[in-house]
Amino acid sequence: MLEQLKEDVYRANLDIVRHGLVLMTFGNVSGFDRASGLMVIKPSGVSYSDMTASDMVVTDLSGTVVEGAMNPSTDTPTHLALYKAFQGIGGVVHTHSTHATAWAQAGRAIPCLGTTHADYFYGPVPVTRRLTAEETEDDYEYNTGLVIAEALAGIDPKIMPAVLVNSHAPFTWGVTPATAVHIAVILEEVARMAALSVSIAPPEEIDRHLLDRHYLRKHGNSAYYGQKK
C-alpha cells in the first residue's frame, strides 16, 4: 500500500539527516495521500541507519495504524492536524535544527531581513503562542498542531510554509515530502542568517517592495524565475 509514498517519505527522512538538520532521532517527515486520506510517517525512535522504506507506518486521519509493524512517530497527531488544517499540502517536516530552534526557544518570529528569506517566505516566519498546562497534559501533540494552525490563521500556508513552535522547534510543509524538506533546509539557513544579522546590529525588516519583488518573481501567477515549463 502506498509503496511510492513510503519510498518518498523514507528518502525524505534520510535527507533531513544528510542536510544536518537532525541530531540523534529528533526529527520526522511524513507524506499525505489525499486520494485515500492516508498518511505515511517515520516509525517512532528508530535510528535512521536501521530504517528501510518498508518500516514506514501508514495511518488514517484519526491516527489509527492501517499498515506497519512499528509505532508511528510520537509527533503523528501534529502531522495529522496540519494535513487537516492546510488543504493542498502533501508533506510535513519536523526537526530541531539549531538556528530555527533557537528562534523558537526565544519565542520570536524570524523577521524577514533579506532576499534569501523573501524568496521562500512571504513575510516573517510566525511563532506560535505557548501551550497552556491543560493543552500540554492532554493531547499534547495534537494541540501542538492546533496552535500551529492558530498561528497561521488568515495566512495562506502556501506563502508561509513554516512555523516555529514556541519553546520547541520548527515545522515546515509543502506539496510533497521532498518540498517540505527543501523548505526545512532553507528555513535553517534563513534562521542562521537572521541570528547573525541581529548579532551585528539591530536590523530593519526588508523593504516591502523588495519582499514583493523577490517572493512574487518565484511564486504565483506572475512568477518569472527559472525556466519556462
Ligand SMILES: [Zn+2]
Ligand atoms: Zn520536536
